[in-house]
Every structure is written in structure tokens, then in C-alpha cells.
Amino acid sequence: MKEMSAMNRKLIQNLAERLSKQVKHFNKTEAEGLIRQFNGLVGDHPSVSGRTVHGLDRGKFRNILHNTFQMTDDMIMDRVFHAFDKNNDGFVSAKEWIEGLSIFLRGTLDEKIKYCFQVYDLNGDGYISREEMFHMLKNSLIRQPTEEDPDEGIKDLVEITLKKMDHDHDSRLSYADFDKAVREENLLLEAFGNCLPDAKNILAFEQLAFQT
Known part of the structure; x- marks a missing residue:
């Protein structure tokens, strides 16, 4: 069991290192925190057409938007899911999660x-x-x-x-x-609906994700 968790830790660190180089706004430690959080949110891997998918489905993702970021508009939440799910496979992967959050939480005006x-x-x-x-x-x-x-x-x-x-x-x-x-x-x-989190929710989310 210890070996398994050490292996998982190593995998997470490697993925965090790779993603922190590809994605703006998060350093390696922050990327690691977001991956751990992502794994906790995904929980048991859902099986789709016989293959295991490691990602957040629409329902789980909407729950995060609603419970963590106080979003209430169904249409906007669906559109935010689509913005994160870049390859349109119906799941937000760890990479899509970090890429999406980099803009969602810390994006430039552009x-x-x-x-x-x-x-x-x-x-x-x-x-x-x-x-x-x-x-x-x-x-x-x-x-x-x-x-x-x-x-x-x-x-x-x-x-x-x-x-x-x-x-x-x-x-x-x-x-x-x-x-x-x-x-x-x-x-x-x-102008057409809240699709970004406010400062208070960003702070609460980051404190939770980046705590060591």
C-alpha cells in the first residue's frame, strides 16, 4: 500500500511538472495541489462503453460550479463545462481542469x-x-x-x-x-451572466486546493 501511494505521488509530481510548464499562472506545487484535488473530486473512475474514463463528468463539474463558486444558471454552467472540455469527450481531464482553472481563477483580461x-x-x-x-x-x-x-x-x-x-x-x-x-x-x-468566480470564492478555492 505504501509503495502504491509513493508511486501515485511520483505520478502526480511528474504530471504537475509537465502541466506547470504548459499552463500559465500555476507553479509546480500549485499544479500538484490541483491534481490531488481533481483526483479527490473524480473519486471512482466511471466506465463508459467498457473503457475507464478518468475525468469529471458534467454532473460533478456542475456541482463544483454551484457549490464552490455559487453559480446558479444552468445554461451558463453547461457552457462553462464546454469551455473546459476542450476535446468534447464529455469529461474534463486533469489537463483540461488545470488549463481551464488557470483562466477561470487567474486569467489575464485577454x-x-x-x-x-x-x-x-x-x-x-x-x-x-x-x-x-x-x-x-x-x-x-x-x-x-x-x-x-x-x-x-x-x-x-x-x-x-x-x-x-x-x-x-x-x-x-x-x-x-x-x-x-x-x-x-x-x-x-x-454582461450575459456570471461565468467567472468572484474574488472571495477564488480565495476560498485556492486555500483549499493549495493547502499542504
Whole structure:
């Protein structure tokens, strides 16, 4: 048993060393902490079509977003999962976990703009359309029971947002539009829903992951 844990420790250290060179923002010790945390979160390896998969499935990943980072919007949580799951195999691997967290927790403004745009571009066509804005804002806004037609208010908000962010006036947001608008006004980074953690949750998460 001791040999086994020593072997596991060595494997984790080797993986951490490799990933800390490939991924920005985490040193080797931090990468090691994140891998150990990842292994604890994955638990028993799920079997898919007869092969063992070592990764976080959508359900476990969403639980982390909800319980650790206080995210509540189902649509946004699904999109964050897709942003982390780069190879689209339905699982977040250790490498994808660390790559994703490097932007999620410590990303530069450039990295966060790319990430948020990817989350908000629901169909992946390179644009955030009126319809996509409507769906995201409808989910993220608290409705007032007195409103006769709350959808009208959301449509108005979409138009206001387009007016502010749609620099080339083609009634949809390209990456260039989004990038320019966010650089002019940083608060627009999460204009369509919370897809990044706040400072308090980042601190709590890192303290847990990096404790020795």
C-alpha cells in the first residue's frame, strides 16, 4: 500500500511538472495541489462503453460550479463545462481542469475576454446573436411578478446592450465587438451572466486546493 501511494505521488509530481510548464499562472506545487484535488473530486473512475474514463463528468463539474463558486444558471454552467472540455469527450481531464482553472481563477483580461465570449456564443458560430442574448438574459434576470410581459423588458435590454456593444452595427456581437466593448468598460465582461468566480470564492478555492 505504501509503495502504491509513493508511486501515485511520483505520478502526480511528474504530471504537475509537465502541466506547470504548459499552463500559465500555476507553479509546480500549485499544479500538484490541483491534481490531488481533481483526483479527490473524480473519486471512482466511471466506465463508459467498457473503457475507464478518468475525468469529471458534467454532473460533478456542475456541482463544483454551484457549490464552490455559487453559480446558479444552468445554461451558463453547461457552457462553462464546454469551455473546459476542450476535446468534447464529455469529461474534463486533469489537463483540461488545470488549463481551464488557470483562466477561470487567474486569467489575464485577454484570456477572460476570449473565455467569456466562448461561453456566451451558445451555438459556436463566432457571434452572439440577439436570440442568444435574449436566452441568457432571460435566465439571469430576476423577474418581477407585477410585470405583465417580462419578455418585453428583456427585449429592451437586448437592444440597449446591442447599442452599447455592437460597434459594426450588424445586429449581433462579433468577437471584435465584444473585445472592444469590454476594454472600454470592464463591467461588460459578464454582461450575459456570471461565468467567472468572484474574488472571495477564488480565495476560498485556492486555500483549499493549495493547502499542504
